[in-house]
Amino acid sequence: MNIVIIGFGSVGRGVTRVLIEKKKFLRNFLGDYKVIAVTDSSGGIYDENGLDLRKVLEMKSKGGLPKEITSIEVIRDLDFDVCIEVTPTNVENGEPGLTHIRECLKKGVDVVTSNKGPLVVAFRELMNLAKKNNARLMFEATVGGAMPVIKLAKIDLAGNEILSVRGILNGTCNYILSRMEKELLPYELILEEAKELGIAERDPTYDVEGIDAGAKLVIIANALMGLDAKFKDVERVGISNLTPEAFKVALENGYTIRLIAEANRDFLRVSPRLVPLNHPLAIYGTLNALEIETNLAGNVFVIGKGAGSVETASAIISDLICLKSLRY
Amino acid sequence: MNIVIIGFGSVGRGVTRVLIEKKKFLRNFLGDYKVIAVTDSSGGIYDENGLDLRKVLEMKSKGGLPKEITSIEVIRDLDFDVCIEVTPTNVENGEPGLTHIRECLKKGVDVVTSNKGPLVVAFRELMNLAKKNNARLMFEATVGGAMPVIKLAKIDLAGNEILSVRGILNGTCNYILSRMEKELLPYELILEEAKELGIAERDPTYDVEGIDAGAKLVIIANALMGLDAKFKDVERVGISNLTPEAFKVALENGYTIRLIAEANRDFLRVSPRLVPLNHPLAIYGTLNALEIETNLAGNVFVIGKGAGSVETASAIISDLICLKSLRY
Numbered sequence: 001m002n003i004v005i006i007g008f009g010s011v012g013r014g015v016t017r018v019l020i021e022k023k024k025f026l027r028n029f030l031g032d033y034k035v036i037a038v039t040d041s042s043g044g045i046y047d048e049n050g051l052d053l054r055k056v057l058e059m060k061s062k063g064g065l066p067k068e069i070t071s072i073e074v075i076r077d078l079d080f081d082v083c084i085e086v087t088p089t090n091v092e093n094g095e096p097g098l099t100h101i102r103e104c105l106k107k108g109v110d111v112v113t114s115n116k117g118p119l120v121v122a123f124r125e126l127m128n129l130a131k132k133n134n135a136r137l138m139f140e141a142t143v144g145g146a147m148p149v150i151k152l153a154k155i156d157l158a159g160n161e162i163l164s165v166r167g168i169l170n171g172t173c174n175y176i177l178s179r180m181e182k183e184l185l186p187y188e189l190i191l192e193e194a195k196e197l198g199i200a201e202r203d204p205t206y207d208v209e210g211i212d213a214g215a216k217l218v219i220i221a222n223a224l225m226g227l228d229a230k231f232k233d234v235e236r237v238g239i240s241n242l243t244p245e246a247f248k249v250a251l252e253n254g255y256t257i258r259l260i261a262e263a264n265r266d267f268l269r270v271s272p273r274l275v276p277l278n279h280p281l282a283i284y285g286t287l288n289a290l291e292i293e294t295n296l297a298g299n300v301f302v303i304g305k306g307a308g309s310v311e312t313a314s315a316i317i318s319d320l321i322c323l324k325s326l327r328y
Numbered sequence: 329m330n331i332v333i334i335g336f337g338s339v340g341r342g343v344t345r346v347l348i349e350k351k352k353f354l355r356n357f358l359g360d361y362k363v364i365a366v367t368d369s370s371g372g373i374y375d376e377n378g379l380d381l382r383k384v385l386e387m388k389s390k391g392g393l394p395k396e397i398t399s400i401e402v403i404r405d406l407d408f409d410v411c412i413e414v415t416p417t418n419v420e421n422g423e424p425g426l427t428h429i430r431e432c433l434k435k436g437v438d439v440v441t442s443n444k445g446p447l448v449v450a451f452r453e454l455m456n457l458a459k460k461n462n463a464r465l466m467f468e469a470t471v472g473g474a475m476p477v478i479k480l481a482k483i484d485l486a487g488n489e490i491l492s493v494r495g496i497l498n499g500t501c502n503y504i505l506s507r508m509e510k511e512l513l514p515y516e517l518i519l520e521e522a523k524e525l526g527i528a529e530r531d532p533t534y535d536v537e538g539i540d541a542g543a544k545l546v547i548i549a550n551a552l553m554g555l556d557a558k559f560k561d562v563e564r565v566g567i568s569n570l571t572p573e574a575f576k577v578a579l580e581n582g583y584t585i586r587l588i589a590e591a592n593r594d595f596l597r598v599s600p601r602l603v604p605l606n607h608p609l610a611i612y613g614t615l616n617a618l619e620i621e622t623n624l625a626g627n628v629f630v631i632g633k634g635a636g637s638v639e640t641a642s643a644i645i646s647d648l649i650c651l652k653s654l655r656y
Contacts (some may be wrong), residue, residue, distance in 0.1 A: 018487075018624065026487060140484075146625035148484030155483050156468075156476030159346075159354060159645035277605075280615075280631050284606050296346065296642035297474035301631035303608050314624035317487035 001033040001324065002080040006071045006100050007087035008040035008060055011114050011141070014309030015084060015316050020053050022317075029321040037074040041087070041096075044069040046078060071096065075103045082323060084316060085113040086141075091215045091231055094121035105129045105137065112319040114141035114312050116215045120231050123222040138319035139223075143216045144169060144288045146311035147304030151322065153224045153292055160294035162224040164264035169216040171286030171306040172207035173239050173259040175199050177272075178284040181256050184244040199286060209238035210270035213261045217270060221263035224292070229268055237271040250274055256282050329361040329652065330408040334399045334428050335415035336368035336388055339442050339469070342637030343412060343644050348381050350645075357649040365402040369415070369424075372397040374406060399424065403431045410651060412644060413441040414469075419543045419559055422449035433457045433465065440647040442469035442640050444543045448559050451550040466647035467551075471544045472497060472616045474639035475632030479650065481552045481620055488622035490552040492592035497544040499614030499634040500535040501567050501587040503527050505600075506612040509584050512572040527614060537566035538598035541589045545598060549591035552620070557596055565599040578602055584610050 003019075005012050019026065019035065027033070034050030043065035045056060059065055075083065083104045087097045097115040104111045105126065113119075118126060119139055130137045140150045153162055168174050172194060179190045191208070194200035206212050214234040221227045239259050250257050258281060260273040275282045280301040283289050288306030293299050305311045331347075333340050347354065347363065355361070362378030371393035373384060387393055403411065411432045415425045425443040432439045433454065441447075446454060447467055458465045468478045481490055496502050500522065507518045519536070522528035534540050542562040549555045567587050578585050586609060588601040603610045608629040611617050616634030621627050633639045 022487070025489070029486060146622075147628065148480055151484040152476055152480060152630075155650065156479040156646060157642070158357060158649040159350070160642055161353070278610070278612050280608065280611060282606070283608060287608075294474075294642070296638055296645070298633040298636070298639055300475065301629075303629035303631070305626040308626070310624055311626055314485070314488055314622070317624070318484060321486040322483065 001030055001082060003033060003035045003082050003084060004037040004074050004078065004080045005035060005084045005086065006039050006074065007085060007115070008038055008065065009086070009088065010309040011086040011312045011316070012038070012040070012084070013057060013060065014313040015086065016053050016057060018310065018313045018317055026317065030324055036080055037069065037078055038065065039069065039071040039074055040065055043067045044071060044074060046074060048078070071100060072103070075100060080109060082110045082112060082320065085111055085115055086316070087115055089115055089215070090117040091120050091211065094118040098122060101126060101137065102129065105133050105135045108133045108135045110136045110138070110323050112138045112141070112316050112323065114316060116142045116219060119219045120215045123219065124228050136323060138323060139219065140319050141312045141315035143219050144290065144304065145306045145308060146314045147288045147290065147302055147306055149220060149290055149302065150223055151318065152302055157292070157294055157297055157300065160296045162292060162294055164262070164293040165220055165224060165290060166260060166262040166281070166293075167290035168258055168281060168283060168288055169213040169261045169290070169306065170207050170210070170259060171288055172200050172204065173213070174283065174288070175286045176208070177239060177242070177256075177258055180242065180244060181247050181251065184247055186244060187240055187242055208240055210236045210259060213259060213270045217261040217263055217268055220290070221268055225263065227263070229263070233268050235267060235269040235271070239272055242272055258282070329358055329410060331361060331363045331410050331412060332365040332402050332406065332408045333363060333412045333414065334367050334402065335413060335443070336366055336393065337414070337416065338637040339414040339640045339644070340366070340368070340412070341385060341388065342641035343414065344381050344385060346638065346641045346645055354645065358652055364408055365397065365406055366393065367397065367399040367402055368393055371395045372399060372402060374402060376406070399428060400431070403428060408437060410438045410440060410648065413439055413443055414644070415443055417443055417543070418445040419448050419539065422446040426450060429454060429465065430457065433461050433463045436461045436463045438464045438466070438651050440466045440469070440644050440651065442644060444470045444547060447547045448543045451547065452556050464651060466651060467547065468647050469640050469643035471548050472618065472632065473634045473636060474642045475616045475618065475630055475634055477548060477618055477630065478551055479646065480630055485620065485622055485625055485628065488624045490620060490622055492590070492621040493548055493552060493618060494588060494590040494609070495618035496586055496609060496611060496616055497541040497589045497618070497634065498535050498538070498587060499616055500528050500532065501541070502611065502616070503614045504536070505567060505570070505584075505586055508570065508572060509575050509579065512575055514572060515568055515570055536568055538564045538587060541587060541598045545589040545591055545596055548618070549596055553591065555591070557591070561596050563595060563597040563599070567600055570600055586610065
């Protein structure tokens with residue numbers, strides 16, 4: 001299996017580390033594999049006999065990849081089996097990932113991605129392109145990091161119809177809301193704490209306004225429920241107006257407040273919602289959770305780490321293994 | 329795909345109903361399928377061109393299946409692709425399921441089962457037999473009903489090592505403990521309530537002494553962690569000695585009490601344990617839950633309905649679909 005890695009930020013390097021450290025173990029599943037190219041937005045390196053990944057990581061940490069080849073040259077000119085597309089997400093136009101994924105699928109090459117942008121912008125187009133070219137597009141890592149969602153619904157719950165989904169798809173928001181529940185302190189104070197801990201970005205808009213959760217919801221709804229939803233179809237309310245008083249009243253009545261992303265046949269919505277304290281979605285810290293309503297299995301809940309470079313790598317690795325061993 | 333159904337109790341009939349009602353939908357996954365034989369402990373019927381399943385259900389409800397053929401004759405003499413083995417569980421000697429499954433695997437036929445007994449008694453033997461004869465044994469329905477466990481760990485978390493598992497594997501116990509937590513009433517009273525609601529059996533030993541949870545734990549530990557554990561390896565304490573006072577003290581300290589089944593490299597144990605009230609395993613009612621500790625994905629939790637004929641049928645159907653479309 002010849003692999004190329006397009007994008008070499010936190011996720012790309014996380015995958016690379018796992019491919020190095022677990023090589024012997026992963027060969028049981030993947031057979032012989034080698035990475036023949038690694039690129040990022042400013043450089044790229046290739047060796048059709050397989051790169052020394054430890055050296056590539058070292059180059060990246062010491063000033064960046066050399067400028068031997070660009071991402072698009074790798075995709076157009078090299079001969080490979082799987083592209084791991086892990087460039088940064090852009091939910092407006094999906095680029096540069098959208099072009100990368102399109103070009104791979106057009107030449108019949110399988111893609112594994114953690115990049116939400118292309119799937120939010122062009123889910124059906126990409127799925128149809130994959131089908132037409134007998135290629136596969138795997139995207140477990142786009143939704144919920146290490147929390148299994150796509151394969152759980154498609155394989156573990158195969159034969160079920162997915163009627164609705166409802167969950168917590170952003171760990172930063174969940175951390176902030178968990179802390180507000182516990183401390184009954186204002187949003188702004190807790191947000192500062194989250195920034196200091198590296199849980200919230202300096203500009204937290206993408207998380208706290210529900211953009212990240214909304215993007216994941218679009219992908220989940222399209223993949224699991226056969227919809228063709230776009231990002232603009234998501235009604236969206238963030239968490240920045242929540243007050244300690246709201247939590248106080250909720251708690252007195254046996255509830256907490258969480259940012260819930262919900263999709264059904266009628267709407268897609270991300271908004272703060274009351275959740276009973278003993279409900280499986282009343283989770284704490286940076287965890288993510290999803291409730292999947294099915295026609296046979298009842299409601300199934302999954303809870304896991306929604307972010308982290310090794311956790312996201314785990315989702316990418318499981319997609320790689322599935323590419324090798326199954327069609328669904 | 330030619331299917332035989334061995335065992336026609338609640339689960340066998342649940343599967344049959346789904347195969348009838350969802351036929352058009354399931355053909356997308358399974359292709360053309362027909363059930364050519366159905367048997368139970370007192371009778372059996374077959375038609376190599378495919379049975380009319382509605383009529384078979386009707387016969388069963390009106391006095392039982394005819395005595396055309398026995399289970400073992402079906403397995404030895406008919407030509408089929410998959411056996412759905414759903415006879416009652418016996419954790420002492422695994423019979424009659426153990427013989428049924430052995431005979432199927434010996435002739436290279438795939439088996440899907442909800443029967444814990446054979447897997448508790450002879451897990452490694454059966455897995456080796458399957459491998460040797462290029463057949464597959466699927467057993468999602470033996471552990472946690474509609475709660476995905478086996479495929480979740482093997483496929484969704486493929487590439488991870490499973491370090492330990494910990495969970496709630498018996499809905500009857502969880503119902504009783506949830507109610508004791510809420511009402512602070514004695515075990516005996518709540519048990520009576522559960523019996524009246526049909527949640528506990530008249531003889532509740534199998535559930536409340538942790539036998540059912542222990543059997544599931546053996547299967548999960550063997551399948552996910554590569555162990556060769558037997559039922560006797562499970563340290564086991566039931567819930568019948570728990571008092572309202574114990575719950576009172578636990579609650580005052582932010583905990584509840586649940587019957588936790590746990591397996592790691594050192595022990596397999598089923599016992600009442602303190603669980604923090606805001607922990608994902610602090611679930612209520614008849615739900616089941618499992619925490620899977622992995623080396624890459626962190627801890628993943630899954631929660632779902634652990635029993636019910638349609639829910640168990642869902643797990644069997646997903647196994648059938650996987651047989652059709654993947655190897656793992």
